[in-house]
Amino acid sequence: MIDVTHKGGCHCGAVRFEAGGTPKFVARCHCDSCRRTTGGAFSTWVGFKDEQVTWISPPAVYPSSEGVKRGFCSNCGTPLSYQSAQWPGETHFLIGVFDDPRQYVPAGDAFADEALAWCLHRD
Ligand SMILES: [Zn+2]
Ligand SMILES: [Zn+2]
Numbered sequence: 001m002i003d004v005t006h007k008g009g010c011h012c013g014a015v016r017f018e019a020g021g022t023p024k025f026v027a028r029c030h031c032d033s034c035r036r037t038t039g040g041a042f043s044t045w046v047g048f049k050d051e052q053v054t055w056i057s058p059p060a061v062y063p064s065s066e067g068v069k070r071g072f073c074s075n076c077g078t079p080l081s082y083q084s085a086q087w088p089g090e091t092h093f094l095i096g097v098f099d100d101p102r103q104y105v106p107a108g109d110a111f112a113d114e115a116l117a118w119c120l121h122r123d
Contacts, residue, residue: 008098010078016056030115044095
């Protein structure tokens with residue numbers, strides 16, 4: 001993965017962020033909570049350390065469960081980010097909110113036991 005500045009934002013442009021360096025991970029999540037809060041059959045997350053991340057205009061925050069903050073745009077409704085006490089010091093972004101999502105390739109599946117059967121990736 002190339003060491004570049006990663007840029008992204010919501011659909012209407014009110015929320016924007018940048019992240020520097022290399023993502024810590026790229027992975028799909030099949031948990032019920034991600035499914036419900038994004039509306040997608042599964043979610044693909046690009047994770048960074050907080051110190052790599054700059055919010056140019058920050059999101060609204062929804063606490064989807066204990067210790068979890070999900071960032072979204074209060075104007076257009078786009079879900080963008082995830083922070084959890086379980087992974088302190090990290091901000092995870094949904095792959096679809098990056099300006100260039102094609103550069104990220106997920107390396108695994110989290111919560112595969114909660115997946116919709118047809119969503120599990122097989123190489
Ligand atoms: Zn927006
Ligand atoms: Zn999840």
